[in-house]
Amino acid sequence: MILDILVILAMLTGLLFFVATTVGIIRFPDFYSRVHAAGKGDTLSTTLFLGGAILFLLRDFGTDTLLTAGKLLLIVFYIFIASPTATHAIIDAGYEFRVPYWTRSKKDNSTKGDEESMDNGFYPEDLKG
């Protein structure tokens, strides 16, 4: 009974984080902020969902369910390492790609001196979209 409540709690928290991730990916104005939303919320919500599945499997205890729960724990461990690595690779590619970053206005964009090595107007047209 208390295990069921824990399963429901974990999955609802995971769904909350996934809703936040989706809202961030759709609504944020910039590529870099979108990566920020996706990298954190996606990893944590996946971990919480799979943790809820593990708790549900351990409800009827046995060697079979223990083996399956071990495999699921392996997947959780793998995703917890691989998803931030993939996000880092994506944002590295975007930085080398010189994706333009968000500023408040065009005027601010032209008066900035520090980031001019990044915002030099280079934008590969054939790869855009």
Add this chain to the structure above:
Amino acid sequence: MNLEPFFIAMAVAILFLMLCNLYRVVAGPTVIDRMLGMNVIGTKTTVLIVLIGVIDGRVDLFIDITLAYALLNFITTIAAARFYQRLAQPAPRDPRESLVAPSAGPEVEEVDTPAAVADSVRKETP
């Protein structure tokens, strides 16, 4: 307590949010945005497969598919990111530069004027 309706509701909610993420894949301004959206969708697909297995009562059958899907998603994302990272960098003028990793160090300084080129050639010949 019967948790099967709860799992079905969770799977439907995840599917709906994945469709919302598909908007970024369709309308993303750059290729990298599309890659990001597909990475999130692929990560959530593993959760969806596990939930389908839990609803079906055969998780031990679906768990191997989930593991293979997670590995494949990671490898695809890394490969696409590396491809676009190499594409954004200029091709090496000197064949010796290709021995160095592309994102390893600072860029080589520009020697484009004829005097500088002649100077560098003079330096290399004994």
